Amino acid sequence: MAVLEKIRSHSVMLVVIIGIALAGFVIGDLFTSGRTFWSKNEQVALSIDGKDISIQDYSARLEQLQAQSEAQGQLTDEQRMQLNNQLAQQYLSEYALEKVSGAIGLSVSDDELYALLVGKGISPSPLASQFFGTTDEKQVNEFIRQLSDKQIQAAPQDQRQQLRAMQSQFTLLQEQIRTQRLQQKLGTLLSRTYKLNDLDRELALGNETRTVALVRTSSAMIADSTAKPSDAEVQKYYDSHKDFYRMQYPLTEVSYISLQVVPSQADYKAAEQEKTKAVEELRQATASNIESTLRAYANSSKYFSPVYLTGAELDELGLGAEQVAFVKGAEVGAVLDPQLVNDRYEIAKLVGKKSSTAALSVRMIILNDSLKTQTDSLLSALNGGASFAELARKHSIDPQTAGRGGLISIPNRFGTEDSTFSEHMLYQLGANSGLKLDTLYQVPVGTVVRLGQAPLSILVKAENAQPAVEKYQVAFLSIPATFSPDTYNAKYSAMNKILGEGGGFEAMAQKAQKEGFNVSRDVLVTTQSPMLGQVPSSRQIVSWAINAKDGEVSPKLYTCGTDYLVIPAVGKHIPAGFAPLSAVKDEIFAYLSGQKKAEHLAKSLEAKKLTSLDAYAADLQSKVDTLVDVSYVVRGSEPATFNGIAMTTPVGQLSKPFAANNTEVMVLQPVAKTPVDKVAAKAQFQQQEAGLARQYGYRVFADYIQRLKIQDNRARFY
Numbered sequence: 001m002a003v004l005e006k007i008r009s010h011s012v013m014l015v016v017i018i019g020i021a022l023a024g025f026v027i028g029d030l031f032t033s034g035r036t037f038w039s040k041n042e043q044v045a046l047s048i049d050g051k052d053i054s055i056q057d058y059s060a061r062l063e064q065l066q067a068q069s070e071a072q073g074q075l076t077d078e079q080r081m082q083l084n085n086q087l088a089q090q091y092l093s094e095y096a097l098e099k100v101s102g103a104i105g106l107s108v109s110d111d112e113l114y115a116l117l118v119g120k121g122i123s124p125s126p127l128a129s130q131f132f133g134t135t136d137e138k139q140v141n142e143f144i145r146q147l148s149d150k151q152i153q154a155a156p157q158d159q160r161q162q163l164r165a166m167q168s169q170f171t172l173l174q175e176q177i178r179t180q181r182l183q184q185k186l187g188t189l190l191s192r193t194y195k196l197n198d199l200d201r202e203l204a205l206g207n208e209t210r211t212v213a214l215v216r217t218s219s220a221m222i223a224d225s226t227a228k229p230s231d232a233e234v235q236k237y238y239d240s241h242k243d244f245y246r247m248q249y250p251l252t253e254v255s256y257i258s259l260q261v262v263p264s265q266a267d268y269k270a271a272e273q274e275k276t277k278a279v280e281e282l283r284q285a286t287a288s289n290i291e292s293t294l295r296a297y298a299n300s301s302k303y304f305s306p307v308y309l310t311g312a313e314l315d316e317l318g319l320g321a322e323q324v325a326f327v328k329g330a331e332v333g334a335v336l337d338p339q340l341v342n343d344r345y346e347i348a349k350l351v352g353k354k355s356s357t358a359a360l361s362v363r364m365i366i367l368n369d370s371l372k373t374q375t376d377s378l379l380s381a382l383n384g385g386a387s388f389a390e391l392a393r394k395h396s397i398d399p400q401t402a403g404r405g406g407l408i409s410i411p412n413r414f415g416t417e418d419s420t421f422s423e424h425m426l427y428q429l430g431a432n433s434g435l436k437l438d439t440l441y442q443v444p445v446g447t448v449v450r451l452g453q454a455p456l457s458i459l460v461k462a463e464n465a466q467p468a469v470e471k472y473q474v475a476f477l478s479i480p481a482t483f484s485p486d487t488y489n490a491k492y493s494a495m496n497k498i499l500g501e502g503g504g505f506e507a508m509a510q511k512a513q514k515e516g517f518n519v520s521r522d523v524l525v526t527t528q529s530p531m532l533g534q535v536p537s538s539r540q541i542v543s544w545a546i547n548a549k550d551g552e553v554s555p556k557l558y559t560c561g562t563d564y565l566v567i568p569a570v571g572k573h574i575p576a577g578f579a580p581l582s583a584v585k586d587e588i589f590a591y592l593s594g595q596k597k598a599e600h601l602a603k604s605l606e607a608k609k610l611t612s613l614d615a616y617a618a619d620l621q622s623k624v625d626t627l628v629d630v631s632y633v634v635r636g637s638e639p640a641t642f643n644g645i646a647m648t649t650p651v652g653q654l655s656k657p658f659a660a661n662n663t664e665v666m667v668l669q670p671v672a673k674t675p676v677d678k679v680a681a682k683a684q685f686q687q688q689e690a691g692l693a694r695q696y697g698y699r700v701f702a703d704y705i706q707r708l709k710i711q712d713n714r715a716r717f718y
Contacts, residue, residue, distance in 0.1 A: 113174060537564075551570065
């Protein structure tokens with residue numbers, strides 16, 4: 001009882017304690033849920049109208065794009081960001097396409113997709129034909145069957161991974177074909193909503209075309225001081241054309257101090273000494289040891305041709321004109337001692353020179369080396385005069401060359417087959433196959449040579465020798481004048497000192513300018529910017545700036561590429577919507593200034609009251625041009641104003657000078673008119689209508705994409 005009484009006496013305190021405990025539990029759970037929410041939000045790469053794309057899904061697709069591009073060569077940071085932007089645009093287009101198509105009931109059925117894959121009843125999609133490598137329906141169906149889960153599971157273990165990869169590619173192909181087909185349907189539907197009106201039709205099918213003489217001149221001849229738009233005019237233009245400056249992505253203003261490290265005088269001196277040493281060593285080098293001589297210059301670009309090059313091949317190496325001219329005119333053993341050009345010493349040596357056939361055609365028969373008696377009997381038959389082509393078709397185990405009578409051919413750079421090979425081309429072909437095919441230049445044409453090693457034996461014959469030309473065996477060494485570690489460290493220390501002293505960006509900028517460093521202010525970047533201004537490999541700075549606070553100076557000195565040092569600072573973040581006037585003022589000013597110049601020049605010319613085109617041409621130091629078949633249909637080479645004035649000015653009468661656009665002033669005189677061919681005009685009108693329909697259909701869809709609400713978080717990750 002005593003315990004109960006004690007509890008009752010502290011009942012209020014207990015209620016408070018229990019309440020605090022419950023509140024703590026609820027708040028703790030709320031914070032836990034909040035962490036889950038924020039953690040999820042932080043994994044969103046892109047959000048389109050509230051639809052989130054996770055960084056995992058986004059990265060997987062980006063890696064596919066990069067892998068496809070890297071198969072063609074190494075990617076730069078800027079190229080990677082371009083692929084990134086391309087993928088983001090794909091997501092936007094796919095979302096818009098799905099949204100619009102769903103609203104109007106457009107779709108691609110499974111049967112339709114299958115028909116596009118295999119060409120059943122319709123032409124197969126070019127994407128499918130490229131993927132399968134054939135348009136044969138049976139072969140395509142067999143290919144698809146092998147990519148089923150059941151068939152992959154039944155395949156040997158060592159093949160499953162490759163088949164799974166192909167299955168993923170096939171899935172992606174289907175998505176691409178479905179999207180492409182849907183785009184075609186939507187484009188066709190949108191284009192059918194556009195028609196030229198009766199007035200357009202009447203003008204297009206008018207009664208005449210004209211031949212028009214004109215004098216034209218650039219408005220740039222007017223001084224800027226006479227055509228300076230006021231702030232009020234700039235503001236008025238901005239207000240009345242605000243939709244031109246719609247921004248789908250936020251902007252960030254970035255100011256930065258930058259320095260490109262360049263060689264010092266000591267570095268140039270060291271490069272010159274290395275060049276002098278290399279020239280002397282190359283003079284002493286022979287064909288047998290020149291490769292080892294070149295290898296000693298590890299930090300320099302180098303090239304040595306083991307075989308002889310024709311003059312045409314020499315021209316295609318991408319060397320300087322001085323080096324090529326030297327090789328073609330030098331004595332064997334001579335070395336070019338060059339001057340420094342673009343921070344490089346380009347050294348050339350003519351190692352050897354000879355005259356021999358420019359190119360050969362090559363035939364081969366590939367045999368199984370285990371059948372030695374067959375190889376010997378065929379070699380004997382060929383030496384006895386048997387047809388190489390016939391024996392190749394009958395006995396070669398390589399179907400590609402056997403079908404051509406053993407003739408080797410490869411696609412050349414023009415996309416056609418090439419079956420004649422220079423000595424250098426044969427050397428490269430041999431290097432890829434392990435055969436010393438360049439030895440064919442050392443045996444009489446028509447002689448059959450036995451090459452290859454187990455398990456293959458190859459009979460090779462050269463024929464169709466081209467006329468003899470001069471050939472050159474050459475060596476090149478390019479020695480760069482680069483900054484030394486000491487030079488780089490000195491510049492790094494100078495920039496780091498400015499950063500370390502702090503005081504705000506403006507104080508840093510003043511110190512940097514005294515040091516001769518570059519200062520750039522208020523450069524605009526977005527999540528799509530591949531780099532900051534003209535600084536290479538600076539996407540890392542863009543990502544930092546987008547996530548930094550207004551007015552923040554980077555605590556880090558950024559190194560970009562191999563030779564740029566940058567201290568960035570954020571000015572302010574500008575939200576998506578419409579670009580502020582401050583961001584587009586220079587653009588508007590330039591446009592209005594050009595417009596004023598053109599109008600001023602037109603009035604100035606009109607005041608001179610000249611009476612002929614020749615007089616205007618003499619005054620403007622220009623010439624009289626003549627255009628034919630001018631009508632109300634704008635061709636694109638002249639602005640629409642020209643067409644209107646050309647068709648409304650009476651034939652033989654001189655027009656007033658007029659501003660054709662904001663960069664050009666014209667004076668014209670119609671000199672003749674020709675009756676319109678109604679049939680041709682109608683065809684032209686229909687073609688114009690179809691072209692405009694496609695164009696406006698595309699614009700409508702593009703405008704829809706531009707109005708999507710986007711939250712682009714890619715700068716968190718890339």
